[in-house]
Amino acid sequence: MLDAKALQLTGRDVDPQQQDSPYANVLLKDRAADVFITYCTNAAAAAKREPSLTWLRIPDGLNVGAVYGIGAATTATAGGTGFVQFVLGDKGRAILERFGFDGP
Numbered sequence: 001m002l003d004a005k006a007l008q009l010t011g012r013d014v015d016p017q018q019q020d021s022p023y024a025n026v027l028l029k030d031r032a033a034d035v036f037i038t039y040c041t042n043a044a045a046a047a048k049r050e051p052s053l054t055w056l057r058i059p060d061g062l063n064v065g066a067v068y069g070i071g072a073a074t075t076a077t078a079g080g081t082g083f084v085q086f087v088l089g090d091k092g093r094a095i096l097e098r099f100g101f102d103g104p
Contacts, residue, residue: 039100040055071084
C-alpha cells in the first residue's frame with residue numbers, strides 16, 4: 001500500500017555510465033523533494049556530480065547508525081574466506097575508512 005503512495009527516490013537500477021546523479025536529478029532538476037536522507041557516500045557522490053547540491057552529516061545525537069557484519073560460511077571456498085581476511089586486514093580497513101566506514 002505504501003509503495004503506491006510513496007515517491008520512491010531510491011531503489012531503482014542506476015546505469016554506472018550515467019553522468020548525472022539520479023539522486024540529484026530527483027532532488028534538484030525534477031524538484032520532487034526538498035530534502036533527502038541518504039548515506040554519506042551517496043551524498044558525496046551526488047554532490048561531486050552536481051555541484052549545486054549541498055549536504056551535511058546528521059549530528060551524532062540524532063543519527064541512526066548501522067552496524068555491518070562480515071563472515072564466511074564454514075563451507076566457503078578459499079576465495080570467500082580470503083576475501084573476509086582481506087576486508088578485516090589493514091588494506092581492507094583502509095579502503096572502508098576511505099569511504100566513510102568506521103571500524104572497531
